[in-house]
Amino acid sequence: MAAMAAGDQAALFPFLDEFGDRLGGMVRAVFRSVHRHDLASDPNEVDYHVQTAALVLFDRAAGWDPDGALPWTWANRAIRAAIIDRIGHPSVELLEVDLDLRTPGGGAAAAAGAVADVDFDEMATTYPLVVLVVRAVRSVANERDAAVHLEYQAQKSMGDRQPAHPVGDMFDLTPANVRKIDQRVRAKLSALAASDPAFAALARVAWVEAC
Amino acid sequence: MMHIVDTPEPTNPGDTAGEIGGEPGGEPELRVVADDSVGAVTKDRYRTDVTTLTERIAIRLAGDGAEHPVAAAITIAVRGMARLEPGDYADVLGLAPADVRALEAGTVPLGELPAALWRLVHDHGLEPVMLVDLDRQLRGD
Numbered sequence: 117m118a119a120m121a122a123g124d125q126a127a128l129f130p131f132l133d134e135f136g137d138r139l140g141g142m143v144r145a146v147f148r149s150v151h152r153h154d155l156a157s158d159p160n161e162v163d164y165h166v167q168t169a170a171l172v173l174f175d176r177a178a179g180w181d182p183d184g185a186l187p188w189t190w191a192n193r194a195i196r197a198a199i200i201d202r203i204g205h206p207s208v209e210l211l212e213v214d215l216d217l218r219t220p221g222g223g224a225a226a227a228a229g230a231v232a233d234v235d236f237d238e239m240a241t242t243y244p245l246v247v248l249v250v251r252a253v254r255s256v257a258n259e260r261d262a263a264v265h266l267e268y269q270a271q272k273s274m275g276d277r278q279p280a281h282p283v284g285d286m287f288d289l290t291p292a293n294v295r296k297i298d299q300r301v302r303a304k305l306s307a308l309a310a311s312d313p314a315f316a317a318l319a320r321v322a323w324v325e326a327c
Numbered sequence: 328m329m330h331i332v333d334t335p336e337p338t339n340p341g342d343t344a345g346e347i348g349g350e351p352g353g354e355p356e357l358r359v360v361a362d363d364s365v366g367a368v369t370k371d372r373y374r375t376d377v378t379t380l381t382e383r384i385a386i387r388l389a390g391d392g393a394e395h396p397v398a399a400a401i402t403i404a405v406r407g408m409a410r411l412e413p414g415d416y417a418d419v420l421g422l423a424p425a426d427v428r429a430l431e432a433g434t435v436p437l438g439e440l441p442a443a444l445w446r447l448v449h450d451h452g453l454e455p456v457m458l459v460d461l462d463r464q465l466r467g468d
Contacts, residue, residue, distance in 0.1 A: 125384050125387075125400075125403050125407070126403045126404070126407030128380065128407060129377070129380070129404065129407030129410075130407060130410050132375045132380070133372040133373055133375075134372070134373075135373070136372075136373025136374075136375055137373045140373065163375055163376055164379065166373075166375060167375060167376075167379065167380050167383060171383065171387075
């Protein structure tokens with residue numbers, strides 16, 4: 117650490133010889149903490165990030181106190197940030213099937229000539245909560261309103277700041293109508309979640325909870 | 328002009344790595360040991376991908392404005408792997424300490440590195456082709 121603090125990058129090599137295994141354990145723990153078990157079991161990925169950790173320590177070596185914590189404990193947050201910066205934040209792999217375009221004849225939206233980016237029926241085959249949402253929406257709303265509501269929430273969740281506009285175009289409705297339909301469906305979902313234990317889990321859905 | 332170069336991806340390095348040692352007070356001697364795998368933890372040392380680490384050092388040196396960062400990184404890497412003090416390192420290379428400092432400062436092109444250093448590059452398991460390629464990228468060839 118003294119050599120690294122002096123700016124000698126050659127010191128990285130013996131440092132890794134001596135402490136690479138310790139850094140490796142830390143790197144694997146970071147991977148596992150973000151559910152990247154695939155990376156944790158890949159020696160090349162682990163080694164690359166062991167080097168990243170060593171480089172972080174190199175950059176900070178001058179500030180390390182030999183009487184304090186171990187270097188990698190002392191720089192834990194910085195090392196973790198560097199690793200996360202490289203591998204990205206925790207996420208679920210985007211499946212192509214989730215974005216599969218809805219085929220014609222698949223409901224009110226399709227009948228209206230609309231194309232939905234998110235197919236809730238397809239997602240329902242994978243995610244139990246989506247099954248519940250779709251079933252609940254279709255039990256409290258007619259076919260068109262259910263499609264409007266789901267499309268509106270899908271657009272909104274994808275970051276569209278004015279989701280009522282594209283959804284209105286899809287269903288030949290004014291944006292105000294779209295928002296009203298969505299509001300009514302959400303209110304009914306909220307009531308359903310409160311009154312029917314079979315749908316209690318709906319309370320975990322953000323847009324229902326917000327009613 | 329600084330060229331943008333992708334950070335090296337994790338790679339699987341060659342099959343050999345080397346180590347230089349020496350008796351205290353005596354002439355440093357070359358000792359080559361086999362490398363089993365990247366990131367392997369043996370009973371006494373961890374084996375990292377030294378080529379990737381050298382590339383990363385080179386990219387950092389390039390960012391700092393070194394004229395020949397790959398040549399500098401190779402010189403630094405070999406000294407680090409050999410665990411030699413600069414003076415002993417100069418002796419091994421048959422150079423004056425000032426010449427080694429110049430190499431590590433990145434003032435000497437890759438093609439003009441001394442033959443003794445290139446031998447150590449091979450002995451330590453550095454992959455010259457990858458390093459030459461990085462040198463070309465950094466020079467914008």
